[in-house]
Amino acid sequence: xxxxxxxxxxxxxxxxxxxxxxxxxxxxxxxxxxxxxxxxxxxxxxxxxxxxxxxxxxxxxxxxxxxxxxxxxxxxxxxxxxxxxxxxxxxxxxxxxxxxxxxxxxxxxxxxxxxxxxxxxxxxxxxxxxxxxxxxxxxxxxxxxxxxxxxxxxxxxxxxxxxxxxxxxxxxxxxxxxxxxxxxxxxxxxxxxxxxxxxxxxxxxxxxxxxxxxxxxxxxxxxxxxxxxxxxxxxxxxxxxxxxxxxxxxxxxxxxxxxx
Amino acid sequence: xxxxxxxxxxxxxxxxxxxxxxxxxxxxxxxxxxxxxxxxxxxxxxxxxxxxxxxxxxxxxxxxxxxxxxxxxxxxxxxxxxxxxxxxxxxxxxxxxxxxxxxxxxxxxxxxxxxxxxxxxxxxxxxxxxxxxxxxxxxxxxxxxxxxxxxxxxxxxxxxxxxxxxxxxxxxxxxxxxxxxxxxxxxxxxxxxxxxxxxxxxxxxxxxxxxxxxxxxxxxxxxxxxxxxxxxxxxxxxxxxxxxxxxxxxxxxxxxxxxxxxxxxxxxxxxxxxxxxxxxxxxxxxxxxxxxxxxxxxxxxxxxxxxxxxxxxxxxxxxxxxxxxxxxxxxxxxxxxxxxxxxxxxxxxxxxxxxxxxxxxxxxxxxxxxxxxxxxxxxxxxxxxxxxxxxxxxxxxxxxxxxxxxxxxxxxxxxxxxxxxxxxxxxxxxxxxxxxxxxxxxxxxxxxxxxx
Numbered sequence: 001x002x003x004x005x006x007x008x009x010x011x012x013x014x015x016x017x018x019x020x021x022x023x024x025x026x027x028x029x030x031x032x033x034x035x036x037x038x039x040x041x042x043x044x045x046x047x048x049x050x051x052x053x054x055x056x057x058x059x060x061x062x063x064x065x066x067x068x069x070x071x072x073x074x075x076x077x078x079x080x081x082x083x084x085x086x087x088x089x090x091x092x093x094x095x096x097x098x099x100x101x102x103x104x105x106x107x108x109x110x111x112x113x114x115x116x117x118x119x120x121x122x123x124x125x126x127x128x129x130x131x132x133x134x135x136x137x138x139x140x141x142x143x144x145x146x147x148x149x150x151x152x153x154x155x156x157x158x159x160x161x162x163x164x165x166x167x168x169x170x171x172x173x174x175x176x177x178x179x180x181x182x183x184x185x186x187x188x189x190x191x192x193x194x195x196x197x198x199x200x201x202x203x204x205x206x207x208x209x210x211x212x213x214x215x216x217x218x219x220x221x222x223x224x225x226x227x228x229x230x231x232x233x234x235x236x237x238x239x240x241x242x243x244x245x246x247x248x249x250x251x252x253x254x255x256x257x258x259x260x
Numbered sequence: 261x262x263x264x265x266x267x268x269x270x271x272x273x274x275x276x277x278x279x280x281x282x283x284x285x286x287x288x289x290x291x292x293x294x295x296x297x298x299x300x301x302x303x304x305x306x307x308x309x310x311x312x313x314x315x316x317x318x319x320x321x322x323x324x325x326x327x328x329x330x331x332x333x334x335x336x337x338x339x340x341x342x343x344x345x346x347x348x349x350x351x352x353x354x355x356x357x358x359x360x361x362x363x364x365x366x367x368x369x370x371x372x373x374x375x376x377x378x379x380x381x382x383x384x385x386x387x388x389x390x391x392x393x394x395x396x397x398x399x400x401x402x403x404x405x406x407x408x409x410x411x412x413x414x415x416x417x418x419x420x421x422x423x424x425x426x427x428x429x430x431x432x433x434x435x436x437x438x439x440x441x442x443x444x445x446x447x448x449x450x451x452x453x454x455x456x457x458x459x460x461x462x463x464x465x466x467x468x469x470x471x472x473x474x475x476x477x478x479x480x481x482x483x484x485x486x487x488x489x490x491x492x493x494x495x496x497x498x499x500x501x502x503x504x505x506x507x508x509x510x511x512x513x514x515x516x517x518x519x520x521x522x523x524x525x526x527x528x529x530x531x532x533x534x535x536x537x538x539x540x541x542x543x544x545x546x547x548x549x550x551x552x553x554x555x556x557x558x559x560x561x562x563x564x565x566x567x568x569x570x571x572x573x574x575x576x577x578x579x580x581x582x583x584x585x586x587x588x589x590x591x592x593x594x595x596x597x598x599x600x601x602x603x604x605x606x607x608x609x610x611x612x613x614x615x616x617x618x619x620x621x622x623x624x625x626x627x628x629x630x631x632x633x634x635x636x637x638x639x640x641x642x643x644x645x646x647x648x649x650x651x652x653x654x655x656x657x658x659x660x661x662x663x664x665x666x667x668x669x670x671x672x673x674x675x676x677x678x679x680x681x682x683x684x685x686x687x688x689x690x691x692x693x694x695x696x697x698x699x700x701x702x703x704x705x706x707x708x709x710x711x712x
Contacts, residue, residue: 099330112330112542116453160454169454189447190456190489227367227445227457 025154030142033154034134034173036180041132041217045210047071049217049240051080051129055122058230065120069129069237070245074210077250078130080119081258088120090259094252100126103252105259110252116167123196123225123233127167137164138171145177148184152177168195179203181216194226208242215242264616268624271596282585282592283632286688289581290636291643293680296574298644298670304567306665307560308505310469313388314476315378315533316559317357317499319511321346321519322534323527323551324541325451325494332541333451334361334534337549339495342524346498349518350511354501357385360484361496361534364448366428366477368436375432376535377446377477379484379496382420388501389417389478393467400433400465415440415464420480425463427478431657433465440465446479450489458487468657470664471563497534508555516553525550531558566662582684586691589628593621593695604699605707618700625692626685633684637677644670 025033049069056062066084071077078095082088090105093113100113116125134140138158146155158171172186181203187196202219217240225231248254272279312318321342325335336342339358346356360379365372382389394413398404406412419425426444428436438444440462447457460483466473484490502511519526527550530537534552557564597604604617612620652668660666 098328112539114449114453116449116455165453167449167453167455187455190450190454191458191487193445193457193459195447195455195457227365227447228372 025142025145027140027142030140030154030156031135033175033180034138034140034156034158037173037175037182038132038135040180041215043071043073043131043208043211043215043242045073045208045242046245047073047240047242048245050238052234052236052238053120053122053124054234054236055120056230056232056234058228063122065122067120070249071130072245072250073131075250078126079250079255080126080129081255082120091120092255092259093117093119093126094250094255095126096250101252103255103259105256108256115165123223123231124221124235125167128198128221128223128235134158134171134173137161137166143172146174148174151183153183182218197224197226198222199224204240206240206242210242210244261619264620265623265627267620268627271600271624272627275596278592278595279628282588283628283635285585285588286629286632286684287636287639289578289585290633290680290684291640292581293574293578293684294637294640294672294677295644295647295670296570296577297676297680298640298648298672299668300567300570300574301673301676302648302669302671303570303664305671306470306663306669307472307563307567308556310472310664311560311563312501312556313392314469314472316554316556317497318502318505318508318556319350319500319515320497320554320556320559321500321515321551322361322497322554323549324537325549326541326544326547327452329545329547330542331451331453332538334496334538335451335490335549336495336497336551337491337493339493339498341522342498342519342551345518345522346500346515349515350500350502352503352507352511354503355384355387356498356500357381357388358481358495358498360481360488360490362448362484362488363535364446364487366426366432366436367445367447368438368442370437371435373432373435375477376475377448377479377484379481380420380478381481382417392417392469395430395433395465395467397439399467400430401439413465415462417464417466417478419463420478423480423483424460425480426460427464427466428462429466429473429476430468431474432477433462438462446483446487448487450487452489454489456487456489458483467666468660469666471566471661472560472664474661505556508557512553512555519551519553527552529553532561533559536562563664566664582687586687589625589688589691590695593625593692596624597621597695597699601702601707604702605704605709608702608704609708614700617702618696621696621699622689622692625689625696629685629688629692630681633681633688636684637681640680641672641677644672 051067051069053065053067054062065082065088067080067082070079080093082091092103094101100115100117101110102113103110119126138160141157143155143157146153153174154177156173156175158173160166160169168187169190170188173182174184176183182200185198186194189195199222200218201222203216204219205214205216208215217237219237221235223233322334323336325333325337362377362379364377365374394415396412397406397414417427420427436444442462443459444462445457445459450456460479502508516526647668648670654660654663654666654668
């Protein structure tokens with residue numbers, strides 16, 4: 001059951017996103033809303049999808065990568081295996097416990113990376129492919145209501161809870177009033193500077209056997225680097241599969257075997 | 261002996277053509293070796309000078325703080341206590357400064373670069389950093405056409421005494437297309453991995469100093485602390501400057517004992533710069549604070565290959581040329597012996613012993629070798645000193661990186677000259693041994709009857 005959102009253009013989104021001077025949500029409602037956002041995206045079982053990542057940097061030719069993303073949310077396991085282009089094929093990221101490892105088939109070596117590693121050198125982070133844990137990680141405040149293009153949205157300001165390991169301590173969220181999906185997300189640095197803006201123009205849902213309910217998946221993420229204007233990343237998620245994966249898939253040996 | 265010496269000298273003079281060619285060749289090789297050694301010594305001197313200004317003290321007390329098993333932040337906690345201990349244990353130190361080490365992205369309007377950033381307190385570091393030269397504007401601005409009377413360079417390192425400033429090198433300025441006064445954004449994660457930013461103004465653009473300067477930018481230490489979200493009683497490294505480099509091993513040893521005695525946990529000695537240790541430290545299972553003692557050689561070990569290349573090149577070149585020269589010398593002596601066989605026979609007949617003949621030829625070789633090597637050393641020293649005095653500018657970025665200077669810098673060392681003299685003279689003497697020995701073995705009667 002696909003219900004793609006009809007967004008004409010991201011420029012139009014920004015232009016029509018003027019705030020409306022009324023606040024319909026209470027703080028409690030906002031919390032419930034974000035809980036719902038997390039819950040809609042929660043899978044709790046296994047997850048596999050085919051991703052296309054298009055990286056555009058100013059004054060450079062755009063680059064397109066194809067990768068498989070695997071998740072086992074119950075154990076907090078995560079893996080990305082690049083399949084295209086040829087020079088990137090076989091490169092992989094694997095999260096074991098709290099460590100993120102990167103495998104480079106050209107050297108045959110594993111390298112420890114930080115959780116904030118730019119995946120494949122793009123402006124996407126591991127967390128972009130992970131399940132949503134907003135309520136667990138952030139305190140939520142209402143920031144009014146407004147429109148984003150043709151969509152009526154709830155605007156929320158999220159501040160990281162003390163001691164939580166998050167990349168961006170402050171978030172701005174634009175949540176569709178109709179289907180409660182995130183349409184826009186702004187990420188701010190500790191000093192309050194806007195660092196990334198992400199648009200989610202397409203959402204799709206799939207039935208999850210493990211959850212016994214639908215899981216909402218962003219089919220497309222458009223990430224704009226606000227520090228380096230002109231740099232952007234488009235992540236397209238296709239062929240999502242929520243069936244159980246092989247038990248031994250989240251291992252270094254598995255990635256190495258796929259890289260040969 | 262004096263008679264033999266006179267004979268050797270006269271023989272060299274009487275065959276002056278041959279002597280001049282061979283002596284000239286020896287002098288040329290010596291000159292080349294002296295020049296190359298001066299170049300290597302110059303690079304090393306610049307490396308020490310630049311490295312101790314930009315990235316290391318003579319002895320450093322740094323360390324890592326691991327707030328979790330997989331993390332590694334270049335932080336020294338209890339900074340006041342460490343400083344007090346260092347001041348007490350190293351009274352001969354000429355200066356002890358603390359710096360904050362960070363790594364971040366510098367973003368200008370047109371470009372961005374990832375670069376290590378050092379937080380400094382300019383008020384206490386004037387002696388170290390005050391000597392850095394500002395780059396000329398034309399070195400980093402394309403097709404720069406200054407207005408009449410406009411200064412050649414912009415900015416001042418002294419501006420880093422105030423917060424909000426950033427000092428970069430010309431190579432950075434070219435990449436960022438930035439000039440003094442431009443505002444750039446510094447973006448980096450705090451040591452707890454939360455993204456943070458700060459807008460700073462470029463206060464100074466410095467002359468490139470080779471590879472080492474491409475890895476360095478300077479900011480006010482409080483600005484780096486703010487971005488890095490550091491606690492008050494913390495720093496990244498204490499850099500200790502000593503009156504002489506000879507004292508480094510002793511001070512390092514003393515500090516290792518003193519820090520251990522004061523209950524600080526020390527990392528095992530690892531002769532590498534701190535940034536090469538991140539992955540290893542992050543992979544270790546301990547958490548908490550460990551101090552790391554290094555010296556300037558450890559922190560610049562990644563540049564040692566440049567010196568190794570120059571040393572290898574010097575010795576390879578000299579070796580090949582010396583082999584040719586030694587063969588030439590041997591050939592020269594064989595010819596001399598052949599020409600003077602009757603003379604040797606006559607001398608042997610009137611009472612000169614075999615040993616005397618051996619000494620006579622060796623003296624001839626010694627005279628030629630020492631005089632030629634001596635002349636080569638003087639010529640090489642004068643050439644190197646002259647080239648150094650000219651301060652020939654190096655235009656190519658690749659060569660600047662390689663020579664760690666933007667002008668050709670050579671330094672003649674007395675030790676190098678003595679080494680060259682002893683090495684080359686000995687080699688030449690060894691080459692002369694066989695012909696001289698053969699000459700001494702000639703039978704007088706056979707030698708007298710020898711017909712040229």
